[in-house]
Amino acid sequence: MSAKRKSTDSTQQSLNFKRLRTTTTTKSTQKHHSRPKPIASKQKRTGAQSSLSADQEDDNPKTLHLRIAESTGDIFSAPPSTLLIHACNCEGSWGAGIAKAFKDNYPSAFSTYKAHCATHTPATLIGTSLLIPPNPEKNEHIFIGCVFTSRSKGRKKDSVEAILEATRNAVRELILEEVPKWNLKVKEDEERGEEVGEFWMCKINSGLFGVPWERTREVVEAIQIPKIPKIPGLAERDAGGEDKGIRVISCVSRD
Numbered sequence: 001m002s003a004k005r006k007s008t009d010s011t012q013q014s015l016n017f018k019r020l021r022t023t024t025t026t027k028s029t030q031k032h033h034s035r036p037k038p039i040a041s042k043q044k045r046t047g048a049q050s051s052l053s054a055d056q057e058d059d060n061p062k063t064l065h066l067r068i069a070e071s072t073g074d075i076f077s078a079p080p081s082t083l084l085i086h087a088c089n090c091e092g093s094w095g096a097g098i099a100k101a102f103k104d105n106y107p108s109a110f111s112t113y114k115a116h117c118a119t120h121t122p123a124t125l126i127g128t129s130l131l132i133p134p135n136p137e138k139n140e141h142i143f144i145g146c147v148f149t150s151r152s153k154g155r156k157k158d159s160v161e162a163i164l165e166a167t168r169n170a171v172r173e174l175i176l177e178e179v180p181k182w183n184l185k186v187k188e189d190e191e192r193g194e195e196v197g198e199f200w201m202c203k204i205n206s207g208l209f210g211v212p213w214e215r216t217r218e219v220v221e222a223i224q225i226p227k228i229p230k231i232p233g234l235a236e237r238d239a240g241g242e243d244k245g246i247r248v249i250s251c252v253s254r255d
């Protein structure tokens, strides 16, 4: 994991953009494959390195935004090929709250997350993401997307502002870099497994991490995404084949 990320894309996030909307469509292959490796970011992206400069993104009519669609239900009832986004500490612990439910439902994903934490430091993990593909040996079809939003947990958890900054960087990296990279690889070699389809998450950070849900929602919906690389199966296009989508994250909560 290379040097710590610098949070330079916040100016870009604060710019107002026209919001274009569409929904994502998904298709998944249900083949069984050898266990693919989890994907972690290899380099730190700063705003300056984004594919478009802030001005270009400002004027670019195709600049997209994430949108959160809220509903009640159980996050673990997601359909195959869904990516479940999970707010994690950097200490290798899924000990309470929804983390414990993730550990119980996806023990091999927990082992992958724990091993990732063991080979990195909180300082290099914070604000990054880890895409964990389904474990075909367990006949799983759900992706886990760890977003490292606090260095520690409990009383040592980071401040609300620090968690929000890390959330912005980690969710942007997961959805803008790791998912397209994975889906492109699957397009090139179906032996790698199935493509990521829908994005689901609970009201991350709002329980044990103590961040009001509306604050996290605001940060996630301010994430702009320069035109998503044309990766079939990740977005619907209009009749003209134009991809004009906001990527929708389904936020599923029990209350």
Ligand SMILES: Nc1ncnc2c1ncn2[C@@H]1O[C@H](COP(=O)(O)OP(=O)(O)OC[C@H]2O[C@H](OP(=O)(O)O)[C@H](O)[C@@H]2O)[C@@H](O)[C@H]1O
Binding pocket: 073, 074, 075, 076, 087, 088, 089, 093, 094, 095, 096, 097, 098, 099, 100, 101, 152, 153, 154, 202, 203, 204, 205, 206, 207, 208, 209, 210, 252, 253, 254
């Ligand atoms: N089955 C279910 N379906 C849908 N929604 C569900 C649900 N179960 C709970 N929720 C809701 O999901 C939100 C988040 O609630 P949480 O407090 O758990 O997570 P958080 O993101 O605030 O905090 C992360 C730290 O907590 C953990 O604990 P450890 O440090 O490991 O001990 C981690 O590892 C981190 O460190 C709340 O709205 C819950 O109502």
